[in-house]
Amino acid sequence: MVFKCQEDSFLKEFTSKVVKCEPTNEPVVEYGKTSPFEGFQVTLENTILFPAGGGQPHDLGWLNSTEVVQVLRKGDEALHFTKDPIAVGTVVDQKINWERRFDHMQQHSGQHLLSAILEKEHNLPTTSWWLGSDECYVELDSVKVSNDVIKATEKRCNQLITDAVPVNVKFCKANDPDLNEAHTRGLPKDCMETIRIICIGTIDENMCCGTHVSNLSQLQMIKLIGAEPGKKGKTNLKFLVGNRVTKTFQQMLDREKAVTGLLKNEPSKHEELIQKLQKNLKVANKNLQTVLLDLAQYEADKIKRTQPKPKYVIMFKKEATPEFNRAVIKGLEGEGMFMFLASEEPDKPKEGQIIIQGPEEHCNALGDKITELLKGKGAFKNGKFQGKAGDLTAMNKCKKLIEEYFNNL
Ligand SMILES: [Zn+2]
Known part of the structure:
Protein backbone atom coordinates (compact mmCIF):
# COMPACT_ATOMS: atom_id res chain seq x y z
CA MET A 1 0.00 0.00 0.00
CA VAL A 2 1.16 3.51 -0.83
CA PHE A 3 0.30 5.76 2.09
CA LYS A 4 -0.94 9.34 1.76
CA CYS A 5 2.43 10.60 3.16
CA GLN A 6 4.19 8.85 0.27
CA GLU A 7 1.85 10.35 -2.33
CA ASP A 8 2.27 13.87 -0.95
CA SER A 9 5.14 14.43 1.47
CA PHE A 10 3.99 17.98 2.19
CA LEU A 11 0.52 17.13 3.63
CA LYS A 12 0.36 18.40 7.19
CA GLU A 13 -3.29 17.64 7.99
CA PHE A 14 -5.61 14.86 6.86
CA THR A 15 -8.85 13.16 7.92
CA SER A 16 -9.26 9.38 8.05
CA LYS A 17 -11.29 6.65 9.75
CA VAL A 18 -10.01 4.22 12.42
CA VAL A 19 -10.32 0.63 11.13
CA LYS A 20 -8.52 -1.24 13.93
CA CYS A 21 -7.37 -0.57 17.50
CA GLU A 22 -5.50 -3.22 19.47
CA PRO A 23 -3.50 -3.24 22.70
CA THR A 24 0.28 -3.50 22.33
CA ASN A 25 3.40 -3.64 24.50
CA GLU A 26 5.88 -3.41 21.65
CA PRO A 27 8.67 -0.98 22.65
CA VAL A 28 9.10 2.48 21.12
CA VAL A 29 12.38 3.00 19.26
CA GLU A 30 13.52 6.62 18.97
CA TYR A 31 16.73 7.23 16.96
CA GLY A 32 18.06 3.81 17.97
CA LYS A 33 17.05 4.13 21.66
CA THR A 34 14.46 1.58 22.84
CA SER A 35 11.93 2.40 25.60
CA PRO A 36 9.20 0.14 26.95
CA PHE A 37 5.67 1.04 25.91
CA GLU A 38 2.21 -0.06 26.88
CA GLY A 39 -0.79 1.25 24.97
CA PHE A 40 -2.58 0.75 21.68
CA GLN A 41 -1.81 0.42 17.99
CA VAL A 42 -4.32 2.19 15.80
CA THR A 43 -4.78 1.47 12.08
CA LEU A 44 -6.49 4.04 9.84
CA GLU A 45 -7.86 3.88 6.30
CA ASN A 46 -4.90 6.02 5.26
CA THR A 47 -2.26 8.15 6.93
CA ILE A 48 0.00 11.16 6.53
CA LEU A 49 2.19 9.89 9.41
CA PHE A 50 5.20 8.11 7.96
CA PRO A 51 5.95 4.66 9.42
CA ALA A 52 9.70 4.10 10.00
CA GLY A 53 11.43 2.58 6.99
CA GLY A 54 14.30 2.92 4.51
CA GLY A 55 16.50 4.47 7.19
CA GLN A 56 13.99 7.25 7.92
CA PRO A 57 12.61 7.38 11.47
CA HIS A 58 8.85 7.39 12.11
CA ASP A 59 6.80 10.57 12.37
CA LEU A 60 5.19 11.95 15.50
CA GLY A 61 1.79 13.60 15.52
CA TRP A 62 -1.78 13.52 16.75
CA LEU A 63 -5.04 11.71 15.98
CA ASN A 64 -7.55 14.35 17.18
CA SER A 65 -6.00 15.16 20.59
CA THR A 66 -4.40 11.72 21.08
CA GLU A 67 -0.61 11.79 20.75
CA VAL A 68 1.09 9.34 18.37
CA VAL A 69 4.46 8.26 19.82
CA GLN A 70 5.54 5.84 17.08
CA VAL A 71 4.36 4.64 13.66
CA LEU A 72 5.45 1.24 12.37
CA ARG A 73 4.77 -0.48 9.08
CA LYS A 74 3.57 -4.08 9.40
CA GLY A 75 2.91 -5.53 5.97
CA ASP A 76 0.33 -3.30 4.34
CA GLU A 77 -0.63 -1.44 7.51
CA ALA A 78 0.73 1.57 9.37
CA LEU A 79 0.32 1.09 13.14
CA HIS A 80 -0.02 4.32 15.14
CA PHE A 81 1.10 3.86 18.76
CA THR A 82 -1.08 5.76 21.25
CA LYS A 83 -1.46 5.75 25.05
CA ASP A 84 -5.28 5.69 24.83
CA PRO A 85 -7.55 3.62 22.59
CA ILE A 86 -9.65 5.16 19.79
CA ALA A 87 -12.94 3.43 18.89
CA VAL A 88 -13.13 1.74 15.48
CA GLY A 89 -15.17 3.88 13.07
CA THR A 90 -14.06 7.19 14.62
CA VAL A 91 -13.14 9.77 12.02
CA VAL A 92 -9.98 11.49 13.23
CA ASP A 93 -8.09 14.61 12.20
CA GLN A 94 -4.47 13.68 11.69
CA LYS A 95 -1.81 16.27 12.45
CA ILE A 96 1.90 15.88 11.98
CA ASN A 97 4.89 17.19 13.92
CA TRP A 98 6.05 19.03 10.82
CA GLU A 99 9.35 20.31 12.16
CA ARG A 100 10.52 16.75 12.82
CA ARG A 101 9.18 15.43 9.50
CA PHE A 102 10.71 18.22 7.41
CA ASP A 103 14.04 17.63 9.17
CA HIS A 104 13.84 13.93 8.23
CA MET A 105 12.96 14.86 4.62
CA GLN A 106 15.95 17.20 4.39
CA GLN A 107 18.34 14.56 5.78
CA HIS A 108 16.87 11.72 3.67
CA SER A 109 16.84 13.58 0.34
CA GLY A 110 20.29 14.93 1.23
CA GLN A 111 21.47 11.36 1.72
CA HIS A 112 20.18 10.34 -1.75
CA LEU A 113 22.02 13.27 -3.31
CA LEU A 114 25.23 12.64 -1.37
CA SER A 115 25.22 8.89 -2.09
CA ALA A 116 24.59 9.52 -5.81
CA ILE A 117 27.53 11.93 -6.17
CA LEU A 118 29.89 9.72 -4.14
CA GLU A 119 29.04 6.65 -6.22
CA LYS A 120 28.85 8.23 -9.67
CA GLU A 121 31.75 10.67 -9.44
CA HIS A 122 34.08 9.02 -6.91
CA ASN A 123 33.25 5.32 -7.18
CA LEU A 124 32.27 5.18 -3.50
CA PRO A 125 29.02 3.21 -3.14
CA THR A 126 26.88 3.63 0.00
CA THR A 127 26.24 0.34 1.86
CA SER A 128 23.91 1.77 4.52
CA TRP A 129 23.06 5.04 6.22
CA TRP A 130 21.98 6.38 9.60
CA LEU A 131 19.69 9.26 10.53
CA GLY A 132 20.33 10.12 14.19
CA SER A 133 18.89 12.80 16.45
CA ASP A 134 21.89 15.11 15.85
CA GLU A 135 24.04 13.64 13.10
CA CYS A 136 23.64 11.49 10.02
CA TYR A 137 26.15 9.42 8.14
CA VAL A 138 26.49 7.33 5.00
CA GLU A 139 28.48 4.09 5.33
CA LEU A 140 30.86 3.85 2.39
CA ASP A 141 32.43 0.68 1.04
CA SER A 142 36.02 1.95 1.45
CA VAL A 143 38.58 2.04 4.25
CA LYS A 144 39.45 5.66 3.52
CA VAL A 145 37.89 8.74 2.00
CA SER A 146 40.31 11.55 1.19
CA ASN A 147 39.75 15.17 2.21
CA ASP A 148 39.88 16.16 -1.47
CA VAL A 149 36.96 13.83 -2.25
CA ILE A 150 35.02 15.16 0.75
CA LYS A 151 35.58 18.78 -0.34
CA ALA A 152 34.72 18.11 -3.99
CA THR A 153 31.58 16.15 -3.04
CA GLU A 154 30.32 18.86 -0.70
CA LYS A 155 30.89 21.54 -3.35
CA ARG A 156 29.12 19.53 -6.07
CA CYS A 157 26.11 18.73 -3.84
CA ASN A 158 25.73 22.36 -2.82
CA GLN A 159 25.96 23.45 -6.47
CA LEU A 160 23.07 21.10 -7.34
CA ILE A 161 21.08 22.53 -4.39
CA THR A 162 21.73 26.07 -5.70
CA ASP A 163 20.67 24.89 -9.19
CA ALA A 164 17.28 23.96 -7.63
CA VAL A 165 17.11 20.54 -9.31
CA PRO A 166 13.57 19.08 -9.10
CA VAL A 167 12.91 15.84 -7.18
CA ASN A 168 10.13 13.63 -8.52
CA VAL A 169 8.53 10.38 -7.40
CA LYS A 170 7.73 7.70 -10.02
CA PHE A 171 5.52 4.73 -9.20
CA CYS A 172 5.86 1.39 -10.96
CA LYS A 173 5.04 -2.29 -10.53
CA ALA A 174 7.57 -4.98 -9.50
CA ASN A 175 7.95 -6.30 -13.06
CA ASP A 176 8.44 -2.86 -14.66
CA PRO A 177 11.57 -2.75 -16.92
CA ASP A 178 12.34 0.78 -15.54
CA LEU A 179 13.30 -0.87 -12.27
CA ASN A 180 16.68 -2.07 -13.49
CA GLU A 181 17.95 1.46 -13.56
CA ALA A 182 17.06 2.25 -10.00
CA HIS A 183 18.91 1.25 -6.89
CA THR A 184 17.15 -0.67 -4.15
CA ARG A 185 19.18 0.63 -1.22
CA GLY A 186 17.27 0.71 2.06
CA LEU A 187 14.01 -0.57 0.60
CA PRO A 188 12.01 -2.71 3.07
CA LYS A 189 10.91 -6.07 1.67
CA ASP A 190 7.24 -5.31 2.30
CA CYS A 191 7.38 -2.21 0.05
CA MET A 192 7.71 -4.32 -3.08
CA GLU A 193 4.17 -4.38 -4.47
CA THR A 194 4.03 -0.80 -5.72
CA ILE A 195 7.52 0.56 -6.06
CA ARG A 196 8.42 4.20 -5.63
CA ILE A 197 11.41 5.60 -7.42
CA ILE A 198 12.85 8.90 -6.22
CA CYS A 199 14.38 10.81 -9.13
CA ILE A 200 16.73 13.75 -8.58
CA GLY A 201 16.69 15.44 -12.00
CA THR A 202 18.74 13.25 -14.30
CA ILE A 203 21.35 12.70 -11.58
CA ASP A 204 19.84 9.81 -9.62
CA GLU A 205 17.03 7.25 -9.53
CA ASN A 206 16.57 5.31 -6.34
CA MET A 207 13.88 2.98 -5.04
CA CYS A 208 12.77 4.26 -1.66
CA CYS A 209 9.73 4.25 0.62
CA GLY A 210 10.69 7.49 2.41
CA THR A 211 9.30 11.01 2.21
CA HIS A 212 11.30 13.48 0.16
CA VAL A 213 11.52 17.16 -0.74
CA SER A 214 10.17 18.18 -4.14
CA ASN A 215 13.17 20.32 -5.10
CA LEU A 216 16.82 20.22 -4.00
CA SER A 217 16.58 23.94 -3.10
CA GLN A 218 14.50 22.87 -0.08
CA LEU A 219 17.65 21.25 1.31
CA GLN A 220 19.20 24.76 1.69
CA MET A 221 22.70 23.29 2.02
CA ILE A 222 24.67 20.17 2.89
CA LYS A 223 27.71 20.11 5.18
CA LEU A 224 30.06 17.14 5.39
CA ILE A 225 31.44 17.09 8.92
CA GLY A 226 34.04 14.35 8.80
CA ALA A 227 34.87 10.73 8.03
CA GLU A 228 35.36 8.08 10.71
CA PRO A 229 36.32 4.42 10.49
CA GLY A 230 33.13 2.31 10.50
CA LYS A 231 32.63 -1.46 10.43
CA LYS A 232 35.48 -3.55 8.98
CA GLY A 233 36.59 -2.07 5.65
CA LYS A 234 34.02 0.77 5.79
CA THR A 235 34.05 4.50 6.43
CA ASN A 236 31.21 6.54 7.94
CA LEU A 237 30.96 9.96 6.33
CA LYS A 238 28.99 12.28 8.61
CA PHE A 239 26.75 15.00 7.20
CA LEU A 240 24.16 17.63 8.11
CA VAL A 241 21.47 19.05 5.83
CA GLY A 242 19.36 22.24 5.94
CA ASN A 243 18.09 23.35 9.34
CA ARG A 244 20.56 21.03 11.09
CA VAL A 245 23.42 23.08 9.59
CA THR A 246 21.96 26.30 11.05
CA LYS A 247 21.21 24.64 14.39
CA THR A 248 24.70 23.16 14.69
CA PHE A 249 26.31 26.42 13.61
CA GLN A 250 24.39 28.28 16.34
CA GLN A 251 25.54 25.73 18.95
CA MET A 252 29.14 26.17 17.80
CA LEU A 253 28.78 29.98 17.99
CA ASP A 254 27.38 29.74 21.53
CA ARG A 255 30.27 27.50 22.59
CA GLU A 256 32.79 29.83 20.95
CA LYS A 257 31.25 32.81 22.74
CA ALA A 258 31.54 30.97 26.07
CA VAL A 259 35.21 30.14 25.39
CA THR A 260 35.88 33.76 24.30
CA GLY A 261 34.43 34.89 27.64
CA LEU A 262 36.68 32.47 29.56
CA LEU A 263 39.86 33.23 27.63
CA LYS A 264 39.08 36.94 27.28
CA ASN A 265 40.39 37.02 23.75
CA GLU A 266 39.16 36.76 20.17
CA PRO A 267 38.41 33.30 18.63
CA SER A 268 41.40 33.42 16.26
CA LYS A 269 43.65 33.46 19.37
CA HIS A 270 41.88 30.56 21.17
CA GLU A 271 44.15 27.77 19.99
CA GLU A 272 47.33 29.67 20.81
CA LEU A 273 46.01 30.68 24.25
CA ILE A 274 44.92 27.16 25.19
CA GLN A 275 48.32 25.77 24.18
CA LYS A 276 49.96 28.42 26.39
CA LEU A 277 47.66 27.57 29.32
CA GLN A 278 48.39 23.86 28.97
CA LYS A 279 52.13 24.54 28.93
CA ASN A 280 51.89 26.80 32.00
CA LEU A 281 49.84 24.18 33.85
CA LYS A 282 52.47 21.54 33.10
CA VAL A 283 55.24 23.78 34.50
CA ALA A 284 53.12 24.67 37.56
CA ASN A 285 52.43 20.97 38.25
CA LYS A 286 56.10 20.13 37.97
CA ASN A 287 56.99 22.96 40.40
CA LEU A 288 54.25 21.81 42.78
CA GLN A 289 55.68 18.27 42.78
ZN1 LIG B 1 15.80 6.54 0.61
Missing part, protein backbone atom coordinates in the same frame (compact mmCIF):
# COMPACT_ATOMS: atom_id res chain seq x y z
CA THR A 290 59.14 19.61 43.69
CA VAL A 291 57.70 21.75 46.51
CA LEU A 292 55.59 18.85 47.78
CA LEU A 293 58.61 16.54 47.93
CA ASP A 294 60.55 19.21 49.85
CA LEU A 295 57.59 19.56 52.20
CA ALA A 296 57.48 15.76 52.68
CA GLN A 297 61.14 15.80 53.74
CA TYR A 298 60.43 18.70 56.12
CA GLU A 299 57.43 16.87 57.64
CA ALA A 300 59.45 13.70 58.14
CA ASP A 301 62.32 15.64 59.81
CA LYS A 302 59.86 17.48 62.09
CA ILE A 303 58.33 14.18 63.26
CA LYS A 304 61.78 12.68 63.82
CA ARG A 305 62.76 15.65 66.01
CA THR A 306 59.58 15.43 68.16
CA GLN A 307 60.22 14.45 71.80
CA PRO A 308 59.13 12.07 73.16
CA LYS A 309 59.32 10.13 69.94
CA PRO A 310 55.77 9.42 68.63
CA LYS A 311 54.67 5.80 68.37
CA TYR A 312 52.44 6.51 65.42
CA VAL A 313 51.91 9.00 62.56
CA ILE A 314 48.56 9.77 60.96
CA MET A 315 48.65 12.13 57.97
CA PHE A 316 45.83 13.13 55.64
CA LYS A 317 46.66 16.36 53.86
CA LYS A 318 44.29 17.80 51.26
CA GLU A 319 47.14 18.67 48.90
CA ALA A 320 48.99 15.37 49.41
CA THR A 321 49.70 13.16 46.42
CA PRO A 322 50.66 9.46 46.63
CA GLU A 323 54.24 10.60 45.83
CA PHE A 324 54.20 13.00 48.80
CA ASN A 325 53.02 10.22 51.13
CA ARG A 326 55.63 7.79 49.84
CA ALA A 327 58.34 10.44 50.44
CA VAL A 328 57.18 10.99 54.06
CA ILE A 329 57.21 7.20 54.67
CA LYS A 330 60.68 6.94 53.14
CA GLY A 331 61.93 9.77 55.39
CA LEU A 332 60.64 7.93 58.47
CA GLU A 333 61.74 4.41 57.59
CA GLY A 334 63.68 2.63 60.34
CA GLU A 335 62.19 4.85 63.09
CA GLY A 336 59.93 2.04 64.33
CA MET A 337 56.73 4.09 64.05
CA PHE A 338 53.32 2.93 62.86
CA MET A 339 52.48 5.10 59.85
CA PHE A 340 49.10 5.67 58.22
CA LEU A 341 48.91 8.18 55.35
CA ALA A 342 46.07 8.96 52.97
CA SER A 343 45.55 11.15 49.89
CA GLU A 344 42.44 12.12 47.94
CA GLU A 345 41.76 11.41 44.26
CA PRO A 346 41.63 14.88 42.61
CA ASP A 347 38.26 14.35 40.89
CA LYS A 348 36.68 11.87 43.37
CA PRO A 349 37.03 13.40 46.86
CA LYS A 350 35.58 10.35 48.67
CA GLU A 351 38.15 8.02 47.12
CA GLY A 352 41.91 7.98 47.49
CA GLN A 353 45.18 6.15 48.13
CA ILE A 354 46.37 4.88 51.49
CA ILE A 355 49.67 3.58 52.84
CA ILE A 356 49.99 1.67 56.12
CA GLN A 357 53.48 0.70 57.27
CA GLY A 358 55.32 -0.04 60.51
CA PRO A 359 56.14 -2.71 63.12
CA GLU A 360 54.45 -6.03 62.34
CA GLU A 361 52.53 -6.34 65.64
CA HIS A 362 50.79 -2.96 65.11
CA CYS A 363 50.05 -3.63 61.43
CA ASN A 364 48.55 -7.00 62.38
CA ALA A 365 46.37 -5.42 65.07
CA LEU A 366 45.18 -2.38 63.06
CA GLY A 367 45.67 -3.07 59.33
CA ASP A 368 42.54 -5.06 58.55
CA LYS A 369 40.32 -2.85 60.72
CA ILE A 370 41.52 0.32 58.93
CA THR A 371 41.16 -1.10 55.43
CA GLU A 372 37.70 -2.38 56.31
CA LEU A 373 36.58 1.05 57.60
CA LEU A 374 37.89 2.78 54.46
CA LYS A 375 36.65 0.09 52.06
CA GLY A 376 40.25 -0.43 51.02
CA LYS A 377 41.33 -2.50 48.06
CA GLY A 378 44.78 -4.07 48.21
CA ALA A 379 46.77 -6.37 50.49
CA PHE A 380 49.60 -6.31 53.04
CA LYS A 381 52.87 -7.23 51.43
CA ASN A 382 56.21 -7.30 53.32
CA GLY A 383 54.58 -5.47 56.24
CA LYS A 384 53.26 -2.68 54.03
CA PHE A 385 49.78 -1.88 52.72
CA GLN A 386 49.54 0.30 49.68
CA GLY A 387 46.23 0.52 47.88
CA LYS A 388 42.97 2.28 47.13
CA ALA A 389 40.43 3.58 49.65
CA GLY A 390 36.81 3.52 48.53
CA ASP A 391 35.43 5.73 51.33
CA LEU A 392 37.63 8.35 52.99
CA THR A 393 34.72 9.73 55.04
CA ALA A 394 35.68 7.11 57.68
CA MET A 395 39.09 8.79 58.28
CA ASN A 396 38.06 10.15 61.70
CA LYS A 397 36.97 6.67 62.83
CA CYS A 398 40.39 5.35 61.77
CA LYS A 399 42.15 8.11 63.74
CA LYS A 400 40.12 7.25 66.86
CA LEU A 401 40.84 3.55 66.40
CA ILE A 402 44.61 4.14 66.17
CA GLU A 403 44.68 6.60 69.10
CA GLU A 404 42.74 4.20 71.36
CA TYR A 405 44.95 1.27 70.39
CA PHE A 406 48.17 3.08 71.28
CA ASN A 407 46.69 4.65 74.47
CA ASN A 408 45.80 1.16 75.69
CA LEU A 409 49.17 -0.41 74.96
